[in-house]
Amino acid sequence: MSGNFEEKIKDYATAPFDARFPNTNQTRNCFQNYLDFHRCNKALSAKDQDTAPCEWYQKVYKSICPLAWVSKWDEQHDNGNFAGRI
Amino acid sequence: MSMLALVRKQLKSHPALIPLFIFIGGGAAMSMLYLGRLALKNPDVSWDRKNNPEPWNKMTPDHQYKLFTVNMDYSKLEKNRPDF
Numbered sequence: 001m002s003g004n005f006e007e008k009i010k011d012y013a014t015a016p017f018d019a020r021f022p023n024t025n026q027t028r029n030c031f032q033n034y035l036d037f038h039r040c041n042k043a044l045s046a047k048d049q050d051t052a053p054c055e056w057y058q059k060v061y062k063s064i065c066p067l068a069w070v071s072k073w074d075e076q077h078d079n080g081n082f083a084g085r086i
Numbered sequence: 087m088s089m090l091a092l093v094r095k096q097l098k099s100h101p102a103l104i105p106l107f108i109f110i111g112g113g114a115a116m117s118m119l120y121l122g123r124l125a126l127k128n129p130d131v132s133w134d135r136k137n138n139p140e141p142w143n144k145m146t147p148d149h150q151y152k153l154f155t156v157n158m159d160y161s162k163l164e165k166n167r168p169d170f
Contacts (some may be wrong), residue, residue, distance in 0.1 A: 023152075040168065056149070
């Protein structure tokens, strides 16, 4: 599955439909992808694998999340203050 | 006299009140059933934070969450996220 993600990442247009979040309010979609990006990085680097597939999550959350939230969370993450479970 | 015995006595003299009890009781039962269903079967609810912290991540990609879907063909969806 992770083999063909390089093509998907190159052809990326926007965040695809996510069955977990079908309603108009996509807040949790944004947060879930942000969490998944960091969890993916953590899991793949723990296994010493290339973290390139994780870029998919980053593209999705950058499409969906407000910039203010992303910069706030990045700051918290760098300071070790981030409240989400990563 | 207990509540139930009092009500039974009053109902004997006013039998027209019986449908009232049926409808109100039925309505209350239906709302409690719906709340129970939401509590137990909604994937957004997490009861056990240690063992099952994010049950919404366990849905298949073509799980239909809404009751009626107008423009969405759920059978054509497939998993589109990388594994890790």
